[in-house]
Amino acid sequence: xxxxxxxxxxxxxxxxxxxxxxxxxxxxxxxxxxxxxxxxxxxxxxxxxxxxxxxxxxxxxxxxxxxxxxxxxxxxxxxxxxxxxxxxxxxxxxxxxxxxxxxxxxxxxxxxxxxxxxxxxxxxxxxxxxxxxxxxxxxxxxxxxxxxxxxxxxxxxxxxxxxxxxxxxxxxxxxxxxxxxxxxxxxxxxxxxxxxxxxxxxxxxxxxxxxxxxxxxxxxxxxxxxxxxxxxxxxxxxxxxxxxxxxxxxxxxxxxxxxxxxxxxxxxxxxxxxxxxxxxxxxxxxxxxxxxxxx
Amino acid sequence: xxxxxxxxxxxxxxxxxxxxxxxxxxxxxxxxxxxxxxxxxxxxxxxxxxxxxxxxxxxxxxxxxxxxxxxxxxxxxxxxxxxxxxxxxxxxxxxxxxxxxxxxxxxxxxxxxxxxxxxxxxxxxxxxxxxxxxxxxxxxxxxxxxxxxxxxxxxxxxxxxxxxxxxxxxxxxxxxxxxxxxxxxxxxxxxxxxxxxxxxxxxxxxxxxxxxxxxxxxxxxxxxxxxxxxxxxxxxxxxxxxxxxxxxxxxxxxxxxxxxxxxxxxxxxxxxxxxxxxxxxxxx
Numbered sequence: 001x002x003x004x005x006x007x008x009x010x011x012x013x014x015x016x017x018x019x020x021x022x023x024x025x026x027x028x029x030x031x032x033x034x035x036x037x038x039x040x041x042x043x044x045x046x047x048x049x050x051x052x053x054x055x056x057x058x059x060x061x062x063x064x065x066x067x068x069x070x071x072x073x074x075x076x077x078x079x080x081x082x083x084x085x086x087x088x089x090x091x092x093x094x095x096x097x098x099x100x101x102x103x104x105x106x107x108x109x110x111x112x113x114x115x116x117x118x119x120x121x122x123x124x125x126x127x128x129x130x131x132x133x134x135x136x137x138x139x140x141x142x143x144x145x146x147x148x149x150x151x152x153x154x155x156x157x158x159x160x161x162x163x164x165x166x167x168x169x170x171x172x173x174x175x176x177x178x179x180x181x182x183x184x185x186x187x188x189x190x191x192x193x194x195x196x197x198x199x200x201x202x203x204x205x206x207x208x209x210x211x212x213x214x215x216x217x218x219x220x221x222x223x224x225x226x227x228x229x230x231x232x233x234x235x236x237x238x239x240x241x242x243x244x245x246x247x248x249x250x251x252x253x254x255x256x257x258x259x260x261x262x263x264x265x266x267x268x269x270x271x272x273x274x275x276x277x278x279x280x281x282x283x284x285x286x287x288x289x290x291x292x293x294x295x
Numbered sequence: 296x297x298x299x300x301x302x303x304x305x306x307x308x309x310x311x312x313x314x315x316x317x318x319x320x321x322x323x324x325x326x327x328x329x330x331x332x333x334x335x336x337x338x339x340x341x342x343x344x345x346x347x348x349x350x351x352x353x354x355x356x357x358x359x360x361x362x363x364x365x366x367x368x369x370x371x372x373x374x375x376x377x378x379x380x381x382x383x384x385x386x387x388x389x390x391x392x393x394x395x396x397x398x399x400x401x402x403x404x405x406x407x408x409x410x411x412x413x414x415x416x417x418x419x420x421x422x423x424x425x426x427x428x429x430x431x432x433x434x435x436x437x438x439x440x441x442x443x444x445x446x447x448x449x450x451x452x453x454x455x456x457x458x459x460x461x462x463x464x465x466x467x468x469x470x471x472x473x474x475x476x477x478x479x480x481x482x483x484x485x486x487x488x489x490x491x492x493x494x495x496x497x498x499x500x501x502x503x504x505x506x507x508x509x510x511x512x513x514x515x516x517x518x519x520x521x522x523x524x525x526x527x528x529x530x531x532x533x534x535x536x537x538x539x540x541x542x543x544x545x546x547x548x549x550x551x552x553x554x555x556x557x558x559x560x561x562x563x564x565x566x567x568x569x570x571x572x573x574x575x576x577x578x579x
Contacts, residue, residue, distance in 0.1 A: 013473045017388070023377050024384030025394075027401035027447070030440055034408065037419035095315035103309055112316065114567055119323040121563045122556065123501025124410075125530040129537050129552050130326050133545065160322045167319070193305035214407065221409030223504040224530075228538055248411045248504075255414070255508050260423065272415040276408060283407040287400060 038276055042269030045069060054270065060234045062264040069267045073236045077244035078220055080237050081230060084155025085162055085219045090212050093166030101174040102196050120164035128228030131157040136229060143241050149231035152240040157229050158219045166215035173207020174200060206289045213286040217279050223248040247271050330552050337550025346516035351536055352543050356551055358516055362526030363500050365519060369435025370442060370499040375492055378446025386454040387476055406444035410504035413441045417509040432522040434510025441505055442495040449494060453487020454480060486573045490566050497562040501555065503530040529555045
């Protein structure tokens with residue numbers, strides 16, 4: 001009896017379900033693999049420089065003798081560009097999301113959503129290209145600078161890239177607020193804006209915070225556009241109108257020139273570890289905010 | 296000062312909101328228009344069908360188009376089966392437990408990892424550890440992993456939209472779980488899955504950082520003959536001619552940007568059309 005049940009079909013089904021379960025955990029395996037490979041290639045740099053000097057060292061001269069592997073200027077470069085982009089993108093993104101979710105309807109709403117989707121689809125290298133040929137000359141002229149490739153240029157272009165993430169996730173969070181909340185407020189005589197401000201936004205706040213964090217995460221991790229438009233000078237920027245260099249663009253710009261297995265090569269992977277940890281923490285926290293809302 | 300009446304406050308706030316939205320929309324319109332306006336002049340038959348000449352200052356971009364096509368195809372081939380199966384697991388098999396939560400967290404993280412970190416990972420795992428070298432295979436697999444979350448999310452949404460009653464009917468007729476998924480659930484979820492695949496195509500075509508160290512060649516006028524060859528790619532080409540080569544004509548750069556943007560936005564338009572049709576057709 002038992003033997004008969006194990007026919008081809010059963011075996012096939014058992015195999016398929018095994019495959020499905022394996023695919024289910026592939027994402028976990030991949031995240032683990034990414035971390036392991038970054039660690040495997042990057043950890044060797046800490047034989048030359050201790051982690052604290054690596055993070056807090058001001059000098060990045062990877063090919064001089066002896067080399068300096070301090071990434072503080074790169075961290076501050078990333079920080080400056082991200083801060084600038086956040087100042088532009090967060091208010092604009094959240095207000096746009098409120099407008100799209102609560103104020104507009106019908107065709108306008110559809111068009112705006114398609115616009116956001118298109119914006120999300122534009123490759124970062126195209127954004128970088130437009131930054132070089134259109135925005136940088138304007139910045140250079142307006143502020144009378146030796147170069148238009150500055151932190152400000154990077155911040156503006158990156159704010160454009162962060163916008164879709166902020167808008168679409170905030171909009172989802174706002175739309176997810178149950179309709180009866182709004183109806184109750186409106187029935188009590190509140191105006192639409194009062195309803196949005198006092199009722200809808202407070203209940204969507206977790207999702208909106210998550211959206212802002214994910215937008216910032218996107219800016220920190222962004223590579224091509226930022227490498228093309230921020231001027232790539234590896235020193236601590238003192239104003240928005242100076243060139244700077246970020247963690248991501250350092251890896252992208254220098255990996256091509258390094259010898260595999262050299263100290264420089266290890267150091268670039270170590271920067272990768274730092275980036276991975278930063279984005280991991282941001283995504284993890286954002287997920288907590290999103291999750292909290294559902295409960 | 297007298298407080299404004301709620302009606303007037305609302306008017307002011309709504310106009311401010313619409314102004315902000317307008318401001319947020321300006322860049323996308325501007326970018327597309329500027330590139331179309333300046334790029335259209337550079338595009339002709341020769342530009343699309345010949346290799347670059349004279350240090351990439353003249354000629355066309357065919358090798359980059361072919362390279363991008365190879366990479367995108369490879370990325371889809373690797374990512375779609377795994378992504379669809381993973382979505383099936385999450386939607387049809389997974390229980391509400393710590394493992395499912397962990398998978399969800401992993402997917403969110405895969406979606407959030409910096410593109411250049413994917414480049415490092417691809418270099419470490421595929422190019423060096425598995426000894427693929429800088430090749431189409433290494434680049435396509437890196438792009439596939441990077442875009443896995445797109446496929447999983449889209450497919451999962453499509454599966455979740457198939458009504459539970461469809462499954463119950465199939466199961467009550469004696470079909471097994473897999474038969475139900477294969478014959479009932481998946482066919483009804485195909486348009487949604489397609490949307491995910493097309494979105495992946497658009498992403499994979501536009502990414503630069505992940506292919507920087509895993510596949511892309513600066514200048515390689517020929518065509519690939521095996522998956523272990525290097526290729527040029529459209530986004531890499533645009534990066535190279537925008538930053539690495541002095542005295543290059545602006546029209547060549549705009550032309551390349553337009554082709555890349557055209558591919559990506561064209562593919563995205565297909566998604567939008569499919570979705571609009573789907574919404575009209577769905578009866579349940």
